[in-house]
Amino acid sequence: MKNSVRKTTIMKKTPRERRPLLSLLAASACAALLAACAGPVPPDNPGANGGTGGGASDAAGGGAPAAGGTLRIASLQSDLDALDPLTGYSTDSWEIIRALTRQLVTYPGSAKDIKDDTTLVPDLAKSWDVSKDGKTYTFHLRDGIRYSGSSTREIVAGDFVYAIKRFCDPNKQVAAINYFQLAFSGFRDYCEKFAKVPPGDPAKSKAFIDSHDIPGVSAPDDKTLVLRSDTKNYDFLSILSMNFVSPLPEEVAAKYVGDSLEFRKNYPSSGPYQIASYEPGRSLVLKKVPGYDHAGDPARKAYVDEIVVDFTTNSEDAVVQKIQSGDADLSLYLDVPPLSTIQQYQASNSPYLHSSDSGAANFITINARPEATSPGAEALRKLKVRQALAYAVNKANLVQAQGGKIAARPLGQIITSTILGHQDFDPYPTPGNAGDPEKAKQLLAEAGYPNGLKLDAVYRVNAQFETIAVTLKADLARAGIELNLIPVPPAQSSAYLQDPKSRWDVFLSASFAPDWQGPSTRMLLGGWLDSDAAPCGTGNVHAICYDNPELNKLAAKAFPSDDPGPVWAEADRLVSADLPWIPLFEKRKVAITSDRVRNWTWSSLATQADITNIAVGPAR
Amino acid sequence: MSDLLTAEAYAEEADVRRFPVLRAILAERSARTGLILVGVVVLAALLAPVAAALTGHGPDQQFRSEALAENGLPIGPSAHFLLGADGNGRDVLVRTLYGARISLLVGIPATTLALVAGTAVGLVAGFFPGRTDRLLSLGTDVALSFPFVVTALSLVALNRGGDGEPVVDPVLLVVLVISLFAWTYFARLTRGLVVVLRNRPFVEAALSIGVSRRRLIVREILPNVLPVVAVYWAVQLPVNILAEATLSFLGVGVQAPTASWGNMIAEAQRSSLYQVQPWFLLGPGIAMFVTVLGFNAIGSGIRNVLDPQG
Numbered sequence: 001m002k003n004s005v006r007k008t009t010i011m012k013k014t015p016r017e018r019r020p021l022l023s024l025l026a027a028s029a030c031a032a033l034l035a036a037c038a039g040p041v042p043p044d045n046p047g048a049n050g051g052t053g054g055g056a057s058d059a060a061g062g063g064a065p066a067a068g069g070t071l072r073i074a075s076l077q078s079d080l081d082a083l084d085p086l087t088g089y090s091t092d093s094w095e096i097i098r099a100l101t102r103q104l105v106t107y108p109g110s111a112k113d114i115k116d117d118t119t120l121v122p123d124l125a126k127s128w129d130v131s132k133d134g135k136t137y138t139f140h141l142r143d144g145i146r147y148s149g150s151s152t153r154e155i156v157a158g159d160f161v162y163a164i165k166r167f168c169d170p171n172k173q174v175a176a177i178n179y180f181q182l183a184f185s186g187f188r189d190y191c192e193k194f195a196k197v198p199p200g201d202p203a204k205s206k207a208f209i210d211s212h213d214i215p216g217v218s219a220p221d222d223k224t225l226v227l228r229s230d231t232k233n234y235d236f237l238s239i240l241s242m243n244f245v246s247p248l249p250e251e252v253a254a255k256y257v258g259d260s261l262e263f264r265k266n267y268p269s270s271g272p273y274q275i276a277s278y279e280p281g282r283s284l285v286l287k288k289v290p291g292y293d294h295a296g297d298p299a300r301k302a303y304v305d306e307i308v309v310d311f312t313t314n315s316e317d318a319v320v321q322k323i324q325s326g327d328a329d330l331s332l333y334l335d336v337p338p339l340s341t342i343q344q345y346q347a348s349n350s351p352y353l354h355s356s357d358s359g360a361a362n363f364i365t366i367n368a369r370p371e372a373t374s375p376g377a378e379a380l381r382k383l384k385v386r387q388a389l390a391y392a393v394n395k396a397n398l399v400q401a402q403g404g405k406i407a408a409r410p411l412g413q414i415i416t417s418t419i420l421g422h423q424d425f426d427p428y429p430t431p432g433n434a435g436d437p438e439k440a441k442q443l444l445a446e447a448g449y450p451n452g453l454k455l456d457a458v459y460r461v462n463a464q465f466e467t468i469a470v471t472l473k474a475d476l477a478r479a480g481i482e483l484n485l486i487p488v489p490p491a492q493s494s495a496y497l498q499d500p501k502s503r504w505d506v507f508l509s510a511s512f513a514p515d516w517q518g519p520s521t522r523m524l525l526g527g528w529l530d531s532d533a534a535p536c537g538t539g540n541v542h543a544i545c546y547d548n549p550e551l552n553k554l555a556a557k558a559f560p561s562d563d564p565g566p567v568w569a570e571a572d573r574l575v576s577a578d579l580p581w582i583p584l585f586e587k588r589k590v591a592i593t594s595d596r597v598r599n600w601t602w603s604s605l606a607t608q609a610d611i612t613n614i615a616v617g618p619a620r
Numbered sequence: 621m622s623d624l625l626t627a628e629a630y631a632e633e634a635d636v637r638r639f640p641v642l643r644a645i646l647a648e649r650s651a652r653t654g655l656i657l658v659g660v661v662v663l664a665a666l667l668a669p670v671a672a673a674l675t676g677h678g679p680d681q682q683f684r685s686e687a688l689a690e691n692g693l694p695i696g697p698s699a700h701f702l703l704g705a706d707g708n709g710r711d712v713l714v715r716t717l718y719g720a721r722i723s724l725l726v727g728i729p730a731t732t733l734a735l736v737a738g739t740a741v742g743l744v745a746g747f748f749p750g751r752t753d754r755l756l757s758l759g760t761d762v763a764l765s766f767p768f769v770v771t772a773l774s775l776v777a778l779n780r781g782g783d784g785e786p787v788v789d790p791v792l793l794v795v796l797v798i799s800l801f802a803w804t805y806f807a808r809l810t811r812g813l814v815v816v817l818r819n820r821p822f823v824e825a826a827l828s829i830g831v832s833r834r835r836l837i838v839r840e841i842l843p844n845v846l847p848v849v850a851v852y853w854a855v856q857l858p859v860n861i862l863a864e865a866t867l868s869f870l871g872v873g874v875q876a877p878t879a880s881w882g883n884m885i886a887e888a889q890r891s892s893l894y895q896v897q898p899w900f901l902l903g904p905g906i907a908m909f910v911t912v913l914g915f916n917a918i919g920s921g922i923r924n925v926l927d928p929q930g
Contacts, residue, residue, distance in 0.1 A: 315889070315890060316890055316891070316892065317889055317890065317891075317892045320892065338890075338891050338892035338893070339691065339692050339693055339707070339891065339892075339893065339896075340693065340891070340892045340893055341892055342691070343691060343693055343896065344895075397682070397684050400684055400688060400690065400691075400692045401684075401692055401707075401708070402692065403691055403692050404689075404690050404691035404692055405690075405691075406691070462890075463890040463891045466876050466887075467707060467708060467891075469876065470680070470682075470876050470877040471684075471708060473877065474681070474708075474877075485875065485876065485877075487875060489777075
């Protein structure tokens, strides 16, 4: 079954990746499972980074990695879901886009843990000034940094202005517009006007972009970019670290509609790699930009000369076999390696099994859009029914199905453990996290469903999500909740959930990964769930359509705060008890690599390997 | 005297023609082996609920604490789980037995439906030369030219109404899709036989005494075609059982959590769990092998008896 997943829409970055985060339990898991967990923490010689050398004899992950070689990636999917920085919003597309684009600021990667990659460093901006009121940022760009590929001119501040003006192009809207509605002065007005431009004609979009300005986004000269907000935002720089705010040369980008094959083949790269060849279904070859200016890029060491993504391995089994046999070094679109593979790596105490807390989580979303009037959807509007669902779920079983402690831990709240404002609690605890069917039945009876409830349950078809679906079906049946499973191919699931006519009450395969680690609480509590930022309608993630004025007030209080943690914690307690979705478990990211991989690095943004900082050496 | 002899001789010959065919088939070694194997499979399918009751394991019931390790890996064969468990803690033996039901439930109706439709088309095409024959034969060729998997995948994908619910029961749809492809083989076979029969003297004789064409086809030609078609039914059945497994393997056939051999093999393969629990793969794999072998042996046995030269 192949599928080129497409998760554009406002879907967020998670669909594909999944690996929970186990946080503290990890420590004990690691102890028990040996080395596996901490990941190749620099073994013997903790060398520096440096991009030279030829020996290639460092230990797996430590030492001074040798530059050169080819990093080979086996992709489970037959194509990338996105490559345009405007629309890429999945952890896997972000992994590749990181090699092809640069931003104003970024995260440099961490050898130890995804959640440790929280230090923002200058990227294309060499420095910036913040106004006293905290609302205006003035960025000073580096000199002499050029595009590669379809353009080779120098990157200027106007390229950022153009990229941001593209955000609300009716032909292809930026994937996470909710961040930007609140970020730039005048952005909302600009977008309302842009929405009136008829889609389908790139020339009309170009004319609009050329003739309209966003008051909060300007470039006084080629090296200076000024971004202004109506309010102070403590996470403003973090928002700019996402690939949406990448410079694009208008003379190239304006020629193509959206993320087309033509665009991908004529990609104007601002990163250390450029596209050498691209054949969907076969391979993507990235070559290092000749004479890349390493001094001007503190975040991406770009050790390898070439990155090859192989799109021909379309089963989990085939992907891990390629890695085990040394025909590939990394995987792409593989949420979690098969259990048996993890177990093999653990048993041999392999340094090529990496696992890290990631703050990602899985949950059950509920179809709350007003058009949903099925008996199941109506029932789920009652808090007691949602509580019954929360009590009926057996989280221990789901954690086990994910691979046990190395891979997941039960979750009962919205905010996960690597995110600002997290305070561990579960408003609906059950003994051993194994569910409480009796309590669930009682709540259902009180809500008016003494004979149980039947729900149409959509799930994404792949090995993992099918396991979750059949496990939930078995466990919820004990509480009198019958799930009518409706499988949907991954490539169609976003569209299916977005279509108001689709029939579904619950979506069993919902997941998210933090857009960045640490202060990213805005993504959920100030984004998906905040009806000011994400009103119900097209683009509302998974049709969550949650509307809680109390939460909106708390979010508005948190954004400009100097100490937003406690505010978010309060919001989390409020919303978690109200169950806009049913939390299931938090995932750790688990990855396996070949024995050629050196200098293992996690990326906060991609929530997995940082291919711009990994090196390769001879097989051991 | 001579009359009596003749009558006896005829009666004897008739005897040899009727019952001994069955007896001859039973005496044929490969047919006998096949019947035994198929009998075992049918018995297994029928007795699946008994096995479920004896073990206390329902086909979709999960035994996560007993049959899975803490890290989610299934246990191998043991006293309680004779063939071990799958990735969700379900009994592989019980699921394999229930899988036999799906295989037969899909395979037999699909093949029979194909036989009926294909034979009807073949009879008409063979009996009416000229335009009718050309049209029907062309239709058969066109149907044959469709690639099975690709067409089946799109048909099954189309089986989702605007509300997301399947328009037709997935099992029924798989039956229809398979017979949609299998009828062509019966049509070609039948047409070839009828073309030969049409010019035989007994057909001409019947026509000359004014027998209606419909009666001629049904009463004279069909009985001559049926034995061969029946043999072909046994040959086509295992092919169609594999087709069901293929569709389920590709995720468009029988839906989870219902057990089918194709589903089980796909799950074992996708999750790589066959590496730690080989019986997850071997259980349904061997069952499928036995079934296909059994029906093929029956087919070849019957052919040996009915058509020794062939």
